[in-house]
Structure formats: C-alpha cells, structure tokens
Amino acid sequence: MYDIGTRRRALALVAQGRSLNSVSKETGISRAAISSWLARIEPLPRMRSADPGPPVDDAAYSYLLGLYLGDGCISPHPRKGYYLRIACADAWPGLIELCREAITAVRPEVGVHLLQRQGYVAVTSYYRHWPQVFPQHAPGKKHERRITLEPWQQAIVDAHPWEFIRGLIHSDGCRITNWTTRLVAGEVKRYEYPRYFFTNKSADIIGLCTKTLDSLGVRWKRSNSVNISVARKASVALMDTHVGPKY
Structure with a gap:
C-alpha cells in the first residue's frame, strides 16, 4: 500500500x-x-549497496548540493561507510538548521548530528551511500579537480534552480550593503545599495553558479577569478525574493 x-x-x-x-x-x-x-512484520527491502535511489526531496537536494559544493566534504568512516560534513558558521544559526533539515529531507533514514567546532558547526551525517548521492566526491580539494554535475543532478537543478543558488550563496556567498557619497546641490549625501557576492576557488563551481543565474535572468559581474557579484537593482530584487541574507 x-x-x-x-x-x-x-x-x-x-x-x-x-x-x-x-x-x-x-x-x-x-x-x-x-x-x-x-515489528518487522512487513520489513523494508534492502537497497542495493551501490544504488541508494533518488533523493526523497528534489528541492531539498538542490539546496543541499549548493551547500556541499561550497562548504561540504565526504570522508570515509571505518564502520559506517562515509560521513558528510557541511561547515556552517556559528554566526548563522538559521543556516545550521536549514542544513540539518535539508539532509533529513533528502535522506530521511539517516541521522544528523551537530558537532561544535571553533567558530563553526559541522552538520554531520553517517551514510554508506554519500559518494553516490554526491558523485563529485573524489580525493583532493574541489578547486584542484574537475567538478561537473551528473545528468540526473542537472535535471534536479534545472527544476529547482533557486534552491541551488540559495545553497551556493548560503555556503560561499553573502548579501552586503555597500555605500557611496555624492555631492547633491552642494551637500554630500550618502547612498546605500545592497549586492550579493559569491566566492569560490573552483572555476567549475563558479561556472555552475553563473550558468544557473543566467537561466534565471540574474545579471552578474565577475570581480576577479574567484568572485562574482550581483549588483543591478532588478537582479538584487530577484535574489532578495528567492535567496535573501543568511541568518
């Protein structure tokens, strides 16, 4: 049933x-x-060891994928297979909770643990299939190797692009308020304007971010090889509607 x-x-x-x-x-x-x-009167069939099945919640997966590409890693565990860790700064308790909720939504059968570290919380989950859930896992740092999405991952991002962007911004981005001064009728006036930044050393991850922003009609500008910014008023308004500042 x-x-x-x-x-x-x-x-x-x-x-x-x-x-x-x-x-x-x-x-x-x-x-x-x-x-x-x-009571195991109706036990659940075991999944094949190499096939964890699709994410239970695609929107949550798109968000979690953004977090993983920014501040996540997968490491082997001697008894439990692998553990996923997403580093979330202490300054953003809301982000810590959103990350925990996303992992639970993607894989309801796994536990999630919050491990306090100096200045951040490692949102951690043990699961033997994490390398299949995030096939970008491989030895070495992400920015030193090729990062591409599998076709099934790209299909999820295409269906839930704002969640992916939100995960990227929540991991390696921010929303700030810049200011400048202008001389108006002889008087110096201060003007403030918000903008978004995304920073990542991986050119591939930067490319995934900008490609998705393009698909959403968000205008962005490259500040340097590791930074992009969104500053145009209409694009910032879109980001505010769907992403917003970390909290």
Missing part, C-alpha cells in the same frame, strides 16, 4: 524519538501500519 520511500520516512521519524501518534498525524499513515513495520 505504501511505497518504500514513504515507509522509510515514517520509520526515520520514529527513530528520531517521535511518538507513533505524531508520526501518524504528520504522514497520514495509521499507527497499526507503522507498528507492523517496527
């Missing part, structure tokens, strides 16, 4: 300590069905 993804999500919610009543209300699945899965 229920597909594997729905059943996995329900069991993942129970594993988080939620009551059967609350999980039933949120998912619309009866308590009896959830209880039967917990």
Whole structure:
C-alpha cells in the first residue's frame, strides 16, 4: 500500500524519538501500519549497496548540493561507510538548521548530528551511500579537480534552480550593503545599495553558479577569478525574493 520511500520516512521519524501518534498525524499513515513495520512484520527491502535511489526531496537536494559544493566534504568512516560534513558558521544559526533539515529531507533514514567546532558547526551525517548521492566526491580539494554535475543532478537543478543558488550563496556567498557619497546641490549625501557576492576557488563551481543565474535572468559581474557579484537593482530584487541574507 505504501511505497518504500514513504515507509522509510515514517520509520526515520520514529527513530528520531517521535511518538507513533505524531508520526501518524504528520504522514497520514495509521499507527497499526507503522507498528507492523517496527515489528518487522512487513520489513523494508534492502537497497542495493551501490544504488541508494533518488533523493526523497528534489528541492531539498538542490539546496543541499549548493551547500556541499561550497562548504561540504565526504570522508570515509571505518564502520559506517562515509560521513558528510557541511561547515556552517556559528554566526548563522538559521543556516545550521536549514542544513540539518535539508539532509533529513533528502535522506530521511539517516541521522544528523551537530558537532561544535571553533567558530563553526559541522552538520554531520553517517551514510554508506554519500559518494553516490554526491558523485563529485573524489580525493583532493574541489578547486584542484574537475567538478561537473551528473545528468540526473542537472535535471534536479534545472527544476529547482533557486534552491541551488540559495545553497551556493548560503555556503560561499553573502548579501552586503555597500555605500557611496555624492555631492547633491552642494551637500554630500550618502547612498546605500545592497549586492550579493559569491566566492569560490573552483572555476567549475563558479561556472555552475553563473550558468544557473543566467537561466534565471540574474545579471552578474565577475570581480576577479574567484568572485562574482550581483549588483543591478532588478537582479538584487530577484535574489532578495528567492535567496535573501543568511541568518
């Protein structure tokens, strides 16, 4: 009656300590069905080790992909396969929570842990399939190797471009307010204007960002080899609507 993804999500919610009543209300699945899965009366089939299946939530994946390309890494774990870590600065508690929620939405069956480090939180999740979920994983730093999206990833980004841009900006970008002065009728007046920046050492990741901005009609300008900016009023307004400042 229920597909594997729905059943996995329900069991993942129970594993988080939620009551059967609350999980039933949120998912619309009866308590009896959830209880039967917990009792292994109706066990879930195992996924093949090399195929974790598609992301449960494509929009969340597009956002998480942006975060991963900016401040994420995947490392081997001696017992649990691999762990994904996304570094989120302490200054942005909202970003830490958004990252945690995105991982849970993409893979409801995995746990997410917040590990405090000096000046940042490592949002961490252990899962044997992370290299298949993010095939950009490879030895070495991202900016020292080729970064391209798989066709299935590009299809998700094409369907959810703003989420991808939001993830990139939340990881390696910012929204700031610049100011300048002008002499008007003999009086010096100060003018402020917002702009967005994205910074990354990888030319490929910069290219993924600018290609997506182009598809959204956002005008951008390259400041140097590692920085692009969005400063035109109409484009900043679009970014404010769909991205906004980190918090």
